Amino acid sequence: MTLRIAMWSGPRNLSTAMMRSFGNRPDTSAVDEPLYAAYLDTTGIDHPGAAEVIASQSPDPATVLRELTTGVVPTAVQYQKHMTHHVLPSTPREPLALLTHAFLIRDPERVLVSYAKVRSEPTLEDLGLPQQVELYERFGGPVVDAADVLRDPRATLTALCAALGLEFDDAMLSWPPGPREEDGVWAKHWYAGVEASTGFATESPGTRDPLPERLRPLLERCLPYYDRLAPYALRP
Structure with a gap:
């Protein structure tokens, strides 16, 4: 039976690098943001290349979820990179029970x-x-915190794999640069950094850009959600 992992992340959470990490395993195939077209088609929100995204995927979430939960997978593991904001009130929840879920969080600031x-x-x-x-x-x-992945990728990914019933594979720690076949058509707008990467880059606190003051009220709204999940993060 295929292990179908739904990794739920917000944007700018290290999600594409994590997809690279799992996709570099020889037993794993990756799916990139399969609900993106449905999200854009329903909301009409203006994202870079929106028309191209909608043309590249089914805009019907029920069709997408049926494929994700029952479709044929050529590998023992399928890693599904999901953006949580793509889950709209109209998105069916019941089919998701057939997936194995994991959560990637990051300090909202x-x-x-x-x-x-x-x-x-x-x-x-x-x-x-x-x-x-x-x-x-x-x-x-x-639950894994992006900060832990960056601080100690091996230990954090080992703990995550164990929680998912997988053996850790050293291939998860590095990958060749460049695009991947599984990347969505939106990669040219969002993936420049990860396409240049060969592994998880360390983050130096001393070089961090400051939060614009205009976004501080939004940060205050975000923190309770992060604080709800942070205590459950795997600690390597």
């Missing part, structure tokens, strides 16, 4: 600093934090 470089006025809805908490409370699953 670091998320906002990074995301504001792409969209200058992010909203709570852009970040998907309420949906991440909802999904955790409904389905459970291991």
Whole structure:
């Protein structure tokens, strides 16, 4: 039986690097943000390359979830990179019970600093934090903090794999640079950093950009959601 891992993350949470990490395992195939087209088609929100994204995937979430939960997978493990803000009120929840869930969280201040470089006025809805908490409370699953992944990738990924019933593989620690076949058509707008990477980069606190003051009220709204999940993060 295929292990179908749904990794739920907000944007700018190290999610694409984590997809690279799992996708570099010889037993794993990756799926990149399969609900993105449905999200854009339903909301009409203006994202870079929105029309191209909608044309590249089914915009029907029920169709997408049927494929993710029952479709043929060529590998023993399927890693599904999901953005929590793509889960709208109209997105069916029941099929998700067939997946094995995991959650990737990150300090909201670091998320906002990074995301504001792409969209200058992010909203709570852009970040998907309420949906991440909802999904955790409904389905459970291991939680990992991006800061722990960056601090000690081997130990954190070993703990995550154990929680998912997998053996850790050294291939998860590094990968060749460049694009991947599984990358969505939106990669050219968002993936420049990860395409240049060959592994998890360390983050130096001394070089961090400050949070713009205009985003501090949004940070205060984000923190309770992060604080809800942070105590459950695996500690290597």
